[in-house]
Amino acid sequence: MELAEVWVLRLSHRIARDVRVTSHVALTARAFGARGMYFSGDFDENIIKTIRKITGLWGGEFEVQYVENPLRFAKEWKSSGEVIHLTMYGLPIKDVIGDIRKSIRRKLVVVGSKKVPHEMYLIADWNISITNQPHSEVSALAIFLHELFEGYELNLNFKNAKLKVIPQPRGKKIVKQS
């Protein structure tokens, strides 16, 4: 199965209050098959280090990079790929995911913090809602990737992992690999 390459753009990170949610966005992106996460807002070296450490242990090639001007970045992305903005105001995912799956061009999935500038809605090729209720950029991203990759992302193999979980009905089993 050929999967589109997906990157996530997390807007307006604020060190004071977003550290954990931005980490959850990054870890969800990684676990569900995205290639990396860009973030704008406050530059935050700890986010980059934390996710790099987890990737070192659990494998794969996930990258985290800072972006200074997210609107310009998203605009430029369109020369080689698609921009998909997840927002509770957008079109229901079930109505559009079929069309989105048809293209294997690389995708930038934009998730916001409180106020996403209106221009992002105009730059995006797709503004998509995962329900029209307020919830979380973390769950929106998870459902989007799950629908895009059709469950294939639940069985990814992460290369060069030092740690691997052996699923158990009760308790924990981790094996160390070298």
Added chain:
Amino acid sequence: MELAEVWVLRLSHRIARDVRVTSHVALTARAFGARGMYFSGDFDENIIKTIRKITGLWGGEFEVQYVENPLRFAKEWKSSGEVIHLTMYGLPIKDVIGDIRKSIRRKLVVVGSKKVPHEMYLIADWNISITNQPHSEVSALAIFLHELFEGYELNLNFKNAKLKVIPQPRGKKIVKQS
């Protein structure tokens, strides 16, 4: 379609660092069709107020309640329902969700913070993983409810909503209802 009644139990909430993630757990639970969220750890009136305010605006009957002893609570739950613990160490969701869907007994979905006591793994009827990678209790909960309800949860009708989004390809449209 008859849906099982689902409640979420969010363990070990810490006011200092979990406010936003616990809110995202609650909002995800609500948006994806759970009946309410219990939480243990620090008692936090703000979480209860914040979610109540959102439910007042966006409709439905979602409840948030504090639980002092989550292990005892989960044990007692089993007299009338099932306990499902989401953990990266558990059995892959795809292997077990079919069996879980068969029962319409009410379900308590447990999501942890850092260290979930070993006893919870023993109390749970199911320990389920949404990938065996580290990511987020928010995304794990979203995928679990999405798989349990089979997409039905993406089109829920929230009764007595004062606000309602009209999905748009670009921009925002909210209608106020009285």
